[in-house]
């Protein structure tokens with residue numbers, strides 16, 4: 001049963017109280033960064049707002065594991081130089097931003113593990129499993145696709161990656177890489193393994209990667225050296241924002257239907273509650289919105305976007321090392337592997353750069369799907385067994401603290417949205433359009449930025465759209 005906790009947003013952590021009786025002007029669905037950003041902007045404009053959140057937790061895809069040593073981020077990790085809105089929000093709501101170096105182990109580049117064995121950096125270029133060509137042979141697998149794409153990205157103005165003029169480039173990354181002469185083996189190891197966008201190179205649009213590359217350039221130009229994280233964990237930012245809300249923030253309210261009328265809209269939750277307002281702002285990832293009934297249906301392109309846009313599966317296994325096995329085998333605790341342990345990040349939370357408090361193993365794409373099929377307990381055991389195989393010195397020293405699947409999380413269904421081939425032209429200019437009294441925000445609806453910054457960019461836009469609509 002959903003808890004149905006009623007929590008005043010005036011203090012997200014304060015005791016529950018009932019929702020105010022009067023209908024608000026605006027209902028905001030989702031208490032992640034974008035929903036909270038939109039709600040605060042609307043309140044600042046003088047509107048009465050109620051936020052409905054499906055989980056018992058605030059923050060959505062910002063999720064700090066306070067119960068795991070090292071306080072790893074299960075969700076959004078880093079804030080870069082061009083995150084103007086996020087940095088401003090931290091200042092405004094009193095959450096300090098630290099250099100991310102304080103949280104990560106400072107022990108040099110991660111070890112490269114291929115086919116179950118450690119490969120020394122200077123041996124990789126001549127390694128029998130190295131499938132790359134020419135000077136790119138010297139690059140570690142995780143850097144190959146990025147380097148090739150940067151050199152050859154055909155989009156003339158990547159700042160307008162979403163422009164229909166780029167239609168001929170809205171093709172799969174696989175098709176593009178093969179057109180450059182890349183072999184299947186190179187694409188499999190250099191793109192599909194530990195993938196960030198898509199589940200394989202076949203289901204991600206080249207224009208999606210143009211947008212990612214553009215955002216990297218913008219961040220480098222703004223401040224190439226800065227990468228930060230909020231003190232005490234990134235979830236502290238949405239929590240601080242929630243404390244500023246004047247209206248209700250109702251947790252445990254999973255929205256199942258939205259009915260739009262001429263003069264407003266009604267939102268139905270799975271605890272049977274119904275909420276009415278003049279307008280609704282929906283921040284749900286489309287992978288979860290596709291399970292919400294919307295009446296009347298959005299226009300065809302937007303509705304198809306809601307049903308089909310891609311989301312990236314990532315499953316993390318958070319492990320506490322009971323002894324410093326990396327001191328025994330004298331290798332970096334952080335790793336890049338071609339197996340189900342994926343990429344392994346050594347985390348710390350203290351002042352000593354040598355103190356590793358937990359290891360976060362990120363399985364992505366098809367490896368994440370495989371772990372999800374095993375279920376959490378078996379997935380944890382499988383990753384520990386894999387690490388013990390790769391690092392015999394770790395035998396008996398690894399304790400699973402948490403398994404976190406974003407792909408199977410019903411409130412996220414993936415880590416971030418990802419346009420499939422053909423979807424940028426079909427949807428990029430359609431998916432955020434207001435649908436009568438229903439407005440959209442969320443990272444997936446932003447065109448100018450990505451990640452946390454995209455969430456706040458979209459919140460600003462949606463709040464302005466609502467104010468214009470309500471006069």
Ligand SMILES: Cc1cc2nc3c(=O)[nH]c(=O)nc-3n(C[C@H](O)[C@H](O)[C@H](O)COP(=O)(O)OP(=O)(O)OC[C@H]3O[C@@H](n4cnc5c(N)ncnc54)[C@H](O)[C@@H]3O)c2cc1C
Nearest residue numbers: 030032033034054060061075076077078255442443451452
């Ligand atoms: C593993 C991971 C790593 C990341 N790394 C970075 C990074 O380094 N830098 C960066 O900038 N970004 C990163 N991101 C992305 C960033 O965290 C997100 O872009 C941002 O937090 C999204 O905010 P949002 O408000 O759009 O969505 P969300 O935070 O997902 O908010 C949506 C809210 O809606 C709620 N909800 C869903 N369904 C329902 C329903 N039916 N009824 C009611 N409520 C519902 C959810 O519980 C959630 O609270 C990462 C994300 C993940 C998962």
